[in-house]
Structure formats: structure tokens, C-alpha cells
Amino acid sequence: MSQSILKINSLSSAYGQSTILWGTTLEVKKGTVTTVMGRNGVGKTTLLKTIMGLVPPKSGMIEYKDEDVTNVPAFKKSRMGIAYVPQGREIIPKLTVYENLKLGLEALSDRKAKIPEDEIYAMFPILKDFRNRLGGNLSGGQQQQLAIARALTGRPSLLLLDEPTEGIQPSISQEIGHILKKLAKEQGISVLLVEQKIDFARPVTDYFYFMNRGAVVSQGSADEMSMEELQNHISL
């Protein structure tokens, strides 16, 4: 049995008076890709933001590497090895690819840390070719690759990834899928993925959670789930 890197227990959070997460419980095992699916507006992004500490939890518990991190702020979580790649990528358009990558080093307390360029460029060869190009001049798919690469420069143990395939072409989605699998299986980096596209999610996912109205309504390992079952789950 693999160990868990992240455990969420009965987590609730709100924007002001408006409660979005209503007691979400889930677990991410080490070296796996765990995917959260569900329709628009069910609270998937809010879940990732609450885990990261960008939205304060109202109640419940977040455990990372067996430590209670429920109220740990985001900057400390990134030092602890949790990286968050938000929906819409959020790279800095006026900085070059290399400068964007350098921002990822902020997650490390070692001020002398260097970007593991060989490793990053082996995974994302296009970023080597475009090293000096402005981030804003990359295509959507290339920006997504840059956003993931930037998160990896901080050498995280857990990657929180919000809809990486949104608005990007299928061939790049596929490449990203291969990379996520490799990160999990070869480097032991655990991934908590929020995704809407079953075609993308199914081959990369080890374990699925399905959300509705701010809570997990079903779950299961990818091996046990047919495409049809997946479709049924997300049309809840």
C-alpha cells in the first residue's frame, strides 16, 4: 500500500458568506496522479485554492506529509513542497521564458538554487528553443508548459494543477499527459489534478474523485472505471 502525501478531511471554505466547499474529504497517495472531476462551479478550483492556503479553510483538516497544515499560509506551503499551477496559467507575459522559470525558485529557501535547466528542457524542449522569448509571445499550450515547468523548478513533492488542457490543442495536451505520468511514476511527484476532459484524464489518472456542490460524491481507481462510468459520474 502506498502512503498518502495529502489528506483532506471534511474541509469547508467560503468566499465571505457564500460557502463553496461543504466538507470535502480526499486523499492523494505518493507518486500518483489523483484527479478531481465535476461540472463547472462545483468547487474544484476553490478546493485547490483552499489546499494551497489562498482561500482560508472554515473547518476541517489538511494534512501534508503527516503534518497538520490546515492554517499554514501559501508561501510556507510552497516552501514545504506544494506547488500550484492555477487555471489560466498566469505566467508573466513581459518576462522571458527563462525569467519566468527563475520565479519558480522563489519556492526554495536556498537563495543560491539554480534552475535545473537540463531536466526542465528534457521535459519541455520547446522552452529551450524559446528560452529568451517573452512569455506573452508563446502559444497557450506553450504557456501551460511554462507554468508547469516553473512550478517544477521549485522541486515540489506535490503539484496542484487546475485544468491544464483548457483551451490548448490536443497534441500538447497529450504531451502534458505523458509528463504528468512520468513525474508521478519516475520522480515520485504526486499530482492533484482538476480536469474536465475525460479523454485527457483517464490515461493519466490513478484515482478519481467526483465532486458535486462542494463535496465528493463518488470515487474510484481508474483501473476499475470504464469511459462510460466516467461519463455517468460527471453528468451527476
Ligand SMILES: Nc1ncnc2c1ncn2[C@@H]1O[C@H](COP(=O)(O)OP(=O)(O)OP(=O)(O)O)[C@@H](O)[C@H]1O
Ligand atoms: N473569488 C470568488 N468570490 C466569490 N465567489 C466565487 C469566487 N471564486 C469562485 N466563486 C464561486 O464559487 C463557486 C465554485 O467555483 P469554482 O471555481 O471553485 O468551481 P469549479 O468547479 O472550479 O468550476 P470551473 O470548472 O468553472 O472552474 C462558483 O459558484 C463561483 O461562482
